[in-house]
Amino acid sequence: MKNILIVARKEVREGLRNRWVLATTLLLAALALTLSFLGSAPTGNVGVNQLDIVIVSLSSLTIFLVPLIALLLSHDAIVGEMERGTMLLLLSYPIGRNQVILGKFLGHLAILAFATLFGYGAAAAALAATGTEIDSTSWASFVSMLGSSVLLGAVFIAIGYLVSARVRERSTAGGISIGIWLLFVLIYDMALLGALVAAGGHALPAGLLGALLLLNPTDAYRMLNLGSGEASALSGMGGIAGHTALNATILIAALCAWTIVPLGLAATTFSRREL
Amino acid sequence: MTKPTVVVTGVAKSYGKVSAVKDVSFTLNEGETVALVGHNGAGKTTIVKLLLGLIRPSEGSVKVLGEDPAKGDFSVRQRLGYLPESVAFHMALTGRETLAFYARLKRVDSSRTPELLDRVGLAAEAADRPVRTYSKGMRQRLGLAQALLGRPRVLLLDEPTSGLDPSLRRRFYDLLDELRSTGTTILLSSHALTELEDRADRVLIVNQGVKIADGTLDNLRGLARLPTRISVKLAKGASVENWKAGGSVWSRARHDMVETEVAMEDKVSLLKTLTANPEDIAALHVMEPTLDDLYAHFLNTRKAAE
Numbered sequence: 268m269k270n271i272l273i274v275a276r277k278e279v280r281e282g283l284r285n286r287w288v289l290a291t292t293l294l295l296a297a298l299a300l301t302l303s304f305l306g307s308a309p310t311g312n313v314g315v316n317q318l319d320i321v322i323v324s325l326s327s328l329t330i331f332l333v334p335l336i337a338l339l340l341s342h343d344a345i346v347g348e349m350e351r352g353t354m355l356l357l358l359s360y361p362i363g364r365n366q367v368i369l370g371k372f373l374g375h376l377a378i379l380a381f382a383t384l385f386g387y388g389a390a391a392a393a394l395a396a397t398g399t400e401i402d403s404t405s406w407a408s409f410v411s412m413l414g415s416s417v418l419l420g421a422v423f424i425a426i427g428y429l430v431s432a433r434v435r436e437r438s439t440a441g442g443i444s445i446g447i448w449l450l451f452v453l454i455y456d457m458a459l460l461g462a463l464v465a466a467g468g469h470a471l472p473a474g475l476l477g478a479l480l481l482l483n484p485t486d487a488y489r490m491l492n493l494g495s496g497e498a499s500a501l502s503g504m505g506g507i508a509g510h511t512a513l514n515a516t517i518l519i520a521a522l523c524a525w526t527i528v529p530l531g532l533a534a535t536t537f538s539r540r541e542l
Numbered sequence: 543m544t545k546p547t548v549v550v551t552g553v554a555k556s557y558g559k560v561s562a563v564k565d566v567s568f569t570l571n572e573g574e575t576v577a578l579v580g581h582n583g584a585g586k587t588t589i590v591k592l593l594l595g596l597i598r599p600s601e602g603s604v605k606v607l608g609e610d611p612a613k614g615d616f617s618v619r620q621r622l623g624y625l626p627e628s629v630a631f632h633m634a635l636t637g638r639e640t641l642a643f644y645a646r647l648k649r650v651d652s653s654r655t656p657e658l659l660d661r662v663g664l665a666a667e668a669a670d671r672p673v674r675t676y677s678k679g680m681r682q683r684l685g686l687a688q689a690l691l692g693r694p695r696v697l698l699l700d701e702p703t704s705g706l707d708p709s710l711r712r713r714f715y716d717l718l719d720e721l722r723s724t725g726t727t728i729l730l731s732s733h734a735l736t737e738l739e740d741r742a743d744r745v746l747i748v749n750q751g752v753k754i755a756d757g758t759l760d761n762l763r764g765l766a767r768l769p770t771r772i773s774v775k776l777a778k779g780a781s782v783e784n785w786k787a788g789g790s791v792w793s794r795a796r797h798d799m800v801e802t803e804v805a806m807e808d809k810v811s812l813l814k815t816l817t818a819n820p821e822d823i824a825a826l827h828v829m830e831p832t833l834d835d836l837y838a839h840f841l842n843t844r845k846a847a848e
């Protein structure tokens with residue numbers, strides 16, 4: 268356990284030094300503030316809680332940005348250190364390979380969590396500071412949005428490690444990561460939409476649609492944040508959410524599984540890898 | 543009685559169809575400095591990785607300080623120091639932070655790190671700069687410092703002096719002498735054979751994954767039966783004719799320099815003949831076969847045997 272924390276601490280320190288932490292926090296804060304003030308302008312005062320609008324916009328932003336940041340952080344973690352030669356030295360110390368992976372995971376997750384919490388938190392704080400009234404249910408959805416955004420980040424950090432543990436070169440890891448990002452963020456949904464259209468109004472069986480949504484972590488995240496409460500009406504996701512039998516527990520479990528399975532696979536791949 | 547710290551028995555390691563090391567056995571003792579010599583790709587690095595437990599042998603067994611280094615919680619590595627060939631660090635961290643990180647992993651009190659940085663000659667000013675600004679020599683010094691963390695019982699050094707300037711090289715070898723006197727086993731792999739010559743108690747020569755020689759330098763010289771080279775600068779008017787009596791063949795290197803090669807057992811009698819008339823000789827050099835020569839010899843006999 269101590270070794271894991273030592274590695275995590277080193278990753279965070281490196282992140283601070285590389286300005287990764289600063290850059291991602293500023294990026295998320297800038298986009299969140301822009302969305303919450305400009306994005307709400309067209310709606311005017313229609314009696315909708317402003318924070319709910321922010322939640323809808325930020326969730327959509329998260330789906331694009333957080334996986335990208337997570338993959339950028341993680342795709343280099345193993346193959347990059349091997350290429351640079353730092354892994355050889357690290358593994359000559361009394362530390363197991365699983366501890367290395369878990370330590371890195373914890374460190375990268377801390378960086379991402381910090382950026383999300385402070386970046387998005389800035390938007391909520393700004394809203395509250397400008398005197399917008401926010402009720403407690405909206406606050407609850409906002410906090411759950413923050414938590415699930417970090418969880419979505421964890422999913423893609425784990426996927427990034429799996430890629431990083433399997434490939435021989437850093438550039439390959441980068442390419443595959445971009446492919447994965449495109450697949451989950453764009454292509455998958457387009458294909459799903461295409462399938463729904465092709466079905467020609469015959470709705471897909473609820474079980475199948477639910478399974479298809481769970482097979483993409485970004486869809487699970489979307490359902491979790493946009494499928495219920497005020498946000499569902501605003502985003503128009505309520506229709507789908509009502510059609511499937513997916514509730515918050517199943518969705519969170521799916522996101523956790525999406526983290527644990529790639530992380531476990533990354534650890535086994537890494538432990539079998541010859542130095 | 544010296545205690546063995548590293549025992550390697552019948553170890554083979556293959557990567558897929560390529561075998562990197564074949565049936566290698568050797569023992570290293572406490573307080574011994576051993577040179578591991580071989581071409582690039584001869585299996586030196588594989589042997590070092592096996593000793594660290596970074597890779598497992600396909601056959602045979604490796605015991606370091608009585609334990610299998612690849613098993614359990616790697617606690618034996620706390621008493622190992624390792625300097626990889628062309629050592630690399632995390633670029634964004636400073637030298638001091640890097641050393642503190644490795645110290646924590648080895649559970650070494652980080653209050654000792656400034657002293658270590660001082661010992662390897664890394665100035666305090668440099669220690670607070672990020673590693674990315676370091677020259678090759680400075681990285682090498684930082685690499686040495688991390689290898690020396692926690693007073694290791696076994697030190698594995700892969701090309702340790704590459705990138706160090708001559709004064710630092712001397713300092714480095716002084717450091718090794720100090721460690722050796724406290725009973726540390728040191729395994730040095732290097733191409734700079736002349737450098738190792740006075741430092742190594744023993745030499746291990748590997749070629750194509752096979753150990754082809756193992757012994758003290760004198761020992762190997764005896765085995766190789768390489769001749770000693772004697773060169774003489776003739777005084778004015780002197781001639782080599784008198785010295786040819788013993789059957790020695792002299793060749794002229796330059797106009798007043800002559801050279802011959804003599805077997806170990808005939809060396810003393812030849813020197814006696816030479817020095818019978820000191821006024822004939824302006825200068826005299828006796829060159830024992832160097833590690834370079836020995837290395838070439840063992841490689842060649844190996845090749846001839848195949």
